[in-house]
Amino acid sequence: MIRLVDVSKIYDGAGARVAALANVSLEVAQREFVALMGPSGCGKSTLLHLVAGVDLPTTGEIWVDGRALARLSDHALSQFRRDRVGIVYQFYNLLPTMSAWENVALPALLAGVPARVARERAEERLRLVGMLHRKDHWPHELSGGEMQRVAIGRALVNEPPVLLADEPTGNLDSKAGREVLELLARLNAERANRRTPL
Amino acid sequence: MKTRMRTFCHLIRLVAWRTLLRDRMRSLITILGVALGVAVVLAIRLANDGVLESFRNSLDHVAGKSGLQVSAGEVGFDENLFPVIAGTPGVARAVPVVQAITPVAGLPGEVLLVLGVDVLADAGIREYRGPTPELADPLQLLTEPDAILLTERFARAHDLDVGTSIRLVTPTGPKPFVIRGLLRDRGTARTMDGQFAVLDIAAAQLHFGKLGRLDRVDLLPDEGADVDRVAAGLRRHLPPEVTVERPEARNAQVEQMLASFQLNLFVLSLIALFVGMFLVYNTMSVSVVRQRRQIGILRALGVSRGQVLLAVAAEGGVIGLMGSALGVALGVGLAKATLGAVSQTVSSLYAFIRPGELHLPATLILQAIVLGCGTAVLSSLLPALEAAAVTPRETLAAASLERRHHPWLLFCAGLGLALAAYGLAQAGPVGGRPLFGYGAALCLLLGATLFCPAVLLVFQRALAAGLAGSRLIPGWMAAGNLGRALRRNAVTIGAMVVSLAMLVSVSTMIQSFRQTVEIWIHQTIRADLYLSRATRLIKGADARLPVGTLDEVRRTPGLAEADGFRGLRIEDGRGGRFLLGAGDFDVMARRGRLLFRGGDSAAILQEARAQDRLIVSETFAERYHVKEGDEVTLHPPGQTIRLRIAGVYYDYTTEGGLAVMDRGLFQRLWRDPWLNSIVIYLQPGADPQAVRHQILQRLPARDDLVVISNQGLKARVLEIFDQTFAITYALEVVALVVAALGILNTLIASVLERTREIGILRSVGITRGGVLRTILCEAAWSMGS
Known part of the structure; x- marks a missing residue:
């Protein structure tokens, strides 16, 4: 499902080159639930962004769901991000001008799903993450844990084969963090035949 | 395609529209700026069209069905030429005309176009229909030299009716005329918006001091005759001062006469819209800077660069659409006042007109909306391109930052434009129109705006260095803030530069011209008193003294x-x-x-x-x-x-x-x-x-005679001068208002972006007054640079 071959990522900083990743190779099979652990600055987020097609490696090859990301055009890469991966960020990254259900429905709407169907799907995902009762609330009206649940709902709305989560509990208190991890584990178990959360 | 359209609509609804709603105040200011620009352009266009329409209608209504007209300017020609004209091969019908624009005694400001015609023959050329049965007996006009036909519209407006009399001020003195019929508001009666009257030709010659002379002969060529050949035949038989032309040639003459005046007004009206472009650009730039992180999120969620570009351009388009809609409403209101001012100037300088009601064709509304939207979308393109360049990685950005820019590169581009302006200014007019001159002015204005970032940078650095560590803390902080959003502030200053430059240059030109006129009138107006008829200031009116x-x-x-x-x-x-x-x-x-x-x-x-x-x-x-x-x-x-x-x-x-x-x-x-x-x-x-x-x-x-003193005449000349340029000043002031909206817009953006920072400043003890002084200093530094 996911294959990294000799992947390096080097950033040009102020007068210095910083190697965020050096010759990383990795394979993740379908239905696997993988956690990457390491100290701050070791390149966890960089790796996730490369797998998500948000950034491109300096060297090496990345294959996700049968696609070599480096060979995709910008447009194809956009479609890949929209249809093939769901990402959950540490800082939620909800759009502040949209309500909870609109945030969740957005990727579906972008994929051309009719508005009514997209809304039904969004509500179903919100129910799945236990946030249906807050569907009409704006992001600033939600707590950190609630925002992260909505972000997970959004990541799932197009049923992508890969779900990526970048320190999803890093910005939450311990209780909320535990709930989010339990939610991800439950989703993996319940929907194991449909996708592979990482 | 359908899916793409649907996706685009979702982006407009959920992103562009929501962003506009979130920044309501700034959106409103920008919409108002676009509205003012569109309103001014539309008002001038409507007034110009109204004036031309008025000319065309009057000429067309008076010309009736005539295919050719024989005339000899203001002095007219000998009526003995009429048999020669009527007998020329190819002429089916010839109708003699005496025409005068004359004031109505006792009704200040009212003027009638009086047509003296052969009432028996004229029906073949012009159509007269009236609600009054007297029109059926045209002999009444022939037998009574003081009989007159008025339009029903004019009579109703002044409580006149058949049988009552009206006094017209003729070159032989004020004369009473008895109203013998009213003309229905159609055909010829619509001439000069109903300010029209008919006399028998002999009576017109007598009363208007044109005995033995004709102003015009209207001709109906034979059916199937070659009109150009008939005209050539007539020219061969007529003296050289007599001209033979198709009635539509006179329309073309009028349009040519007014073309430069109207073009200048139109170009000036574009200035406000041009300044409005800076306003939209500013708003969209700020919007993109503020939404960088959100754009990054959208890109991470799968929105392509093209979709981002379209969404931002569409946000500009929505501003343009709303501004245009408001601008159309404002423009129609403004046009009513503008039409009066333009008509007055045209009547003083070119030819007398009486504008009718304003017409607002759907095509003109559409053009105004396309112009407003197009301007807004065009102004949004650069910010849209910048937004499209945002990478999904920028979801990680901690803060919204302006992208780097190159003030000195822009300065060099500005120098290039200034040189281009110099080159264009050397080129001559095209068809009598200073098209290269307009191009030079545009290059100079754009060049000046490109100088702004470098000038602002130097100014800001000098200011920050000068105020660093001083007790003028608000000024110091304002200098720092100025440098944080250099490009945006440069755009605001650029807009102000454009409007102020136009105001100063146009004012300087007008003042210089006025000074020349003042010197000229003091040199040439040397008599103690001047006598003339009041109609002398109405172009085309009969102003002969007895x-x-x-x-x-x-x-x-x-x-x-x-x-x-x-x-x-x-x-x-x-x-x-x-x-x-x-x-x-x-x-x-x-x-x-x-x-x-x-x-x-x-x-x-x-x-x-x-x-x-x-x-x-x-x-x-x-x-x-x-x-x-x-x-x-x-x-x-x-x-x-x-x-x-x-x-x-x-x-x-x-x-x-x-x-x-x-x-x-x-x-x-x-x-x-x-x-x-x-x-x-x-x-x-x-x-x-x-x-x-x-x-x-x-x-x-002679109650229409005016005897004016030397000082009075000088004052009157300057009064007409000022009146002529009043609309120019008004257009410049509107552009300045739009630029002022830009400053307000920038300041609001600056405050919105620093809400958190202002909160911190307040928490460390800076008073409300201190915050206010900082923002005012920022505005002052902007304008000072």
Whole structure:
């Protein structure tokens, strides 16, 4: 499902080159639930962004769901991000001008799903993450844990084969963090035949 | 395709629209800026169209079905030519016309276009229908020389009815006319928006001092006849001063005459929209900077670069659409006031018009909306491109930052544009229009805006260095803030530069021109009193003084000398007109002081008088490419003559130019006894007011005569000058208001972005007043740079 071959990522900083990743190779099979652990600055987020097609490696090859990301055009890469991966960020990254259900429905709407169907799907995902009762609330009206649940709902709305989560509990208190991890584990178990959360 | 469209609509609804709603105040300011720009352009366009429409309608209604018109300018031609015209092969019907624009006594400001026609023959050319049965008996007009037909609309507006009388001010004095019928508001009766009347031609000749003369003959060519061939036949049989042309040629003449005036107004009206572009650009730039992180999120969620670009451009389009809609409403209101001002200027400078009601065709509304939206989308393109360049990685960005820019590169580009402006300014006009001049002005304005970032950078650094560590903390902080959003502040300053530059340059030009006119009037207006008819200031109106007025004036005690001036509008055969004047060169040499391009005024005038030469205005010389010593061809009745130019003098009274000859020569050639005005020189010590009073007492029947003092005439000239340029100033002020909206917009953006920072400042003890002073300092630094 996911294959990294000799992947390096080097950033040009102020007068210095910083190697965020050096010759990383990795394979993740379908239905696997993988956690990457390491100290701050070791390149966890960089790796996730490369797998998500948000950034491109300096060297090496990345294959996700049968696609070599480096060979995709910008447009194809956009479609890949929209249809093939769901990402959950540490800082939620909800759009502040949209309500909870609109945030969740957005990727579906972008994929051309009719508005009514997209809304039904969004509500179903919100129910799945236990946030249906807050569907009409704006992001600033939600707590950190609630925002992260909505972000997970959004990541799932197009049923992508890969779900990526970048320190999803890093910005939450311990209780909320535990709930989010339990939610991800439950989703993996319940929907194991449909996708592979990482 | 359908899916893409649907996705695009979702982006507009959920992203662009929501962003506009979130920044309501800034969106409103931007919409208002676009609305003002669109409103001004639409108002000027409507007023220009209204004026042209008014001309066209009047000419078309008066022309009726005629296929050709025979005329000879203001002086008309001998009625003995009528049988020649009517008998020319190919002419099916010929109808003689005497026409005059004349004031209505007792109704100040009201003017009628009076058509003197052969009521029995005229129905073949023009249609007269009325609600009153008297129209069925046209003989009444023939048998009663004081019978008149009015339009129903004019009669109703002034409580007039059949049987009542109306007094018209004719060159032979105010005359009462009995209303014998009313014309329904259709066809010819719509001429000059209903300010129209019909007399029998013989009565018109009698009352308007045109015995034995015709102003025009309207012709209906034979069915199937070649109109050009008929016209050529007529020209062969007629003297050279008589012109034969299709009625539509006169429309073209009017349009040509007004073209420069209207083009200038239109270009000036675009300035506000141009300044509005900066406003939209500013708003969209700020929006993109503030939404960088959100755009990154969208990109991470799968929105492509193209979709981001379209969404931001669409946000600009929504602003444009709303601004245009508001602008159309504002523009229609503004057009009503503008039409009055434009009509007044056109009536003073070109030809009298009476504009009808404003028409707002759907195509014009559509054009205004397309213009507003197009401008807004165009202004959004750069910010949209910047937004499209945002990578999904920027979801990680901790703060919204302006992208790097290169002030010195822009400065160099500005220098390039300034050089281009210089090059364009050297090129001549195209078809008499300064198109390269407009291009030069645009390059100069754009160049000036490109200088702004570098100038602002230098200014900001100097300011920050100067204020660092000082006790002027608000000023110090403001200097720092100025540098944080350099490009945005540069755009705001650029908008202000454009509007201020236009205001200053146009004001300087007008003031310089006014100063020239002031010097000119003080040099040339030297008589103590001036007598003319009130209609003299209405172009096209009959302003002739009755024969004998000069003799009567000369008999007034206290007078040293009086001289008459005759002015005739002459067709130049190229679609234009100039004024042919006649005055006593001996009096002008002794008393006047015309400003000649070279040589002594008195000597030139005496030479011109002795050798039958002309003097021409500088405008005339430039328009017809002639100079001192060249010959000018003129067509007095029945002949063609060539007169040499004795001198070229400065004159600002006419747009088409002025050629003047001694009255003795004029009367020999034109056999025209009329005068348009009289200049009066008093004996030393005589009281101008007392003499003025006595002159008016000697001419009791002439309540339309105006005797104005030297000072009064000078003041009136400057008043007309100021009135002519009032609309120009108004357009500049609107542009300045739009630029001021830009400053407000930038300041609001600056405050919104720093809400958190302002909170921190407040928490460390800065007062509300301190925050306010910082923001005011920021505005002051912006404007100061």
